[in-house]
Amino acid sequence: MASARGGFGYFADRFGHLPEFFGWREMTTTIELPATVPAPLEPPPAAGARGRPSATRPEPSPTPAEPSDTFPDGPPAGSAEVPRKVKVALGIAAIVGGTVMGAIGFYLSFGNLSQAGHTVFGFSEADAPFFAVGVDVAIVTCLVLDLFMATIRTSWPLLRLLAHVMTLASVYFNAAAHGAITENWDKALSHGLMPILFVIGVEAGRRILVHQAALPADHDVIPAHRWVLAGRTTWRIFKVMKLWDIGYNEVVTRERQRAIFNAWNEYKAEVAKAGLEEGSEAALARLPKKLEPFGLTVDEALALPDRMARQELRRKQEADKRARELELEKERAEHEAEKERLAHRKEMAALTADLTATEGVAGAQARGAVAEAEAKAEAQARAASSLSEAMESREAAEARKRAAEATAKAREAEQRAAEAEAAKVAALAKAKTDQAKVREAEQRVAEADAKAAEAQKQAAEAREATARLLRRAVEAEDFANLTQRQRRVRITARMLLAAGEREVTNEEIAAAIGVKSPGTASEHRTEAVALIKGGYPQYDPEVPPRTEA
DSSP states (O other): OHHHHHHHHHHHHHHTTHHHHTTOOOOOSSOOOSSOOOOOSSOOOOTTOOOOOOOOOOOOOSSOOOOOSOOOOSOOSOOOOOOHHHHHHHHHHHHHHHHHHHHHHHHHHHHHHHHHHHHTSOOOTTTHHHHHHHHHHHHHHHHHHHHHHHHTTOOOHHHHHHHHHHHHHHHHHHHGGGSOTTTOHHHHHHHHHHHHHHHHHHHHHHHHHHHHHTOGGGTSSOOHHHHHHOHHHHHHHHHHHHHHTOOHHHHHHHHHHHHHHHHHHHHHHHHHHHTOOTTSHHHHTTHHHHHGGGTOOHHHHHTHHHHHHHHHHHHHHHHHHHHHHHHHHHHHHHHHHHHHHHHHHHHHHHHHHHHHHHHHHHHHHHHHHHHHHHHHHHHHHHHHHHHHHHOOSHHHHHHHHHHHHHHHHHHHHHHHHHHHHHHHHHHHHHHHHHHHHHHHHHHHHHHHHHHHHHHHHHHHHHHHHHHHHHHHHHHHHHHHTOOHHHHHHHHHHHHHHHHTTSOOOHHHHHHHHTOOOHHHHHHHHHHHHHHHHTTTTTOOTTSOOOOOO
16 A cells, blocks of 8 residues: 555656646636635624624615625635645546547547448548548547637637537447448447547537636536526526627626625515514525525625625715716816807907907098198198298299199098998998898788788688588488489589689589589579578578487
């Protein structure tokens, strides 16, 4: 025994690096999820002890509640570790056994498919071995490609489906290698067993690598047992995964949190309906059974009220924070709008000042021209006076003439300036008058539209009243059992009433009442006119009045 233990220790020390070489991690007897679970806010109570009642009362939140993200999803801590030597021995045994099983399965499958390819499926002796290799290698290649694409985060489920289809094909080819399957069940099962074992070994190795490396392919495939146990919720999970491109584990976590949150709301409603106080012993005693379908332990269920209260407080704080931020954004928007209004007012004031300055410059130029002309005229007048005092000559006369002309030009400039100012005032007055006329015209158009609408309404009411009277007249005629001629006379009367001012010809009357002679139609017209003058359709002397119920 000592020698055996020493040999095993040497074997473990010699090959103990194989798990690290293949990327394996330390394994325990429990399955560990790759996602980390946040530690509970408070230490759980001791095993077998009832947690203390929660003294926290959740306050109502102004915002819709969200599922809590603090529910533990992993296994309970403290599970026993498997010794390293045992894990190494199990790993080596799995590798050796899987290799031997794969080699035997491949060898037997190769022999069966080579023989069946030539004798059953019609391949030549030279091509039959390639057929056998192609079927088995296709299975391994599809699985390896699927694993490789998962490592680079580009999973393609079609590869695994193709691998499983090729597996079924390999089983069928091996089972059919020695005759019809229905006639040789024992041979079919024995020859189809090894391909199944071979593929199972490859799939097991793939699952180990995917799990240890936490590859996406391990989390984006819904397990088959979930479709059987909870088909309806599994379809909802599948729909969310495909519509929003979310991994399986994340969707399951969300659904579990949402289910626990809904159960918590149902629990609060049941407690309130039963008249129990939240946090009391009787109320808390309902929680473990209520949350049992969701995988929560007793301690986790009893700690749920405190967790939900903290989540409620956090949501309320976040809602208050969002409200403050929204109020701040509104104030900033109002401030920016006020800045834009002030900038617009400033721009309008600058434009008004520029216009005023332009008008002032034009007026100043006109006044300057007048003053300059007056100054020149006055100077010329003084010069002319001095010359007249010195001598009365032709030059003095010409100077007086030029002075008169300058004075006339100055007066003409003043007149043009006055005319320009008057034209400006007249243009402003005309613009105001035009605006008043436009408003008056719009008001008249609106009044005309209103009168036209009222007239149309009254015409429609009159037409409706006439139609109602005609319907009543027809009903009365039917009730009175009138003769054929009396009915034709009333049809003619209704035609004349419906035509209004338009002239109805005898041909039209004849076509309407079904007679051929225009003279007969004229007689009917005469009787119809007399009937209308007698008050038809309000009053018909030949039809007794009907009392409406």
